[in-house]
Amino acid sequence: MKDDDIERIEKIRCMLNNALNMSLSSEMLLKISRKLDVKIVDYYKKRVFIQKSQK
Numbered sequence: 001m002k003d004d005d006i007e008r009i010e011k012i013r014c015m016l017n018n019a020l021n022m023s024l025s026s027e028m029l030l031k032i033s034r035k036l037d038v039k040i041v042d043y044y045k046k047r048v049f050i051q052k053s054q055k
Contacts, residue, residue: 003043005039005041005042005043005046008039009040009043010037012032012035012036014034015032016033016036019032038053
C-alpha cells in the first residue's frame, strides 16, 4: 500500500504534466510546480524525522 503523501505527490505530478500538455500559462505551471516542490520537501522532512525517532 502506498503512502498517502506519495499518492498526493503523484497526483500533483500528473496535474503538472497535464497542465504542460494543455499549454497552460507559465504562471499556472509555476504554481503547480511550487506546490509539488512543497509536498516533496514535506515528505522527505517527515521521513527524516521518522528515521531519527526510530534510532
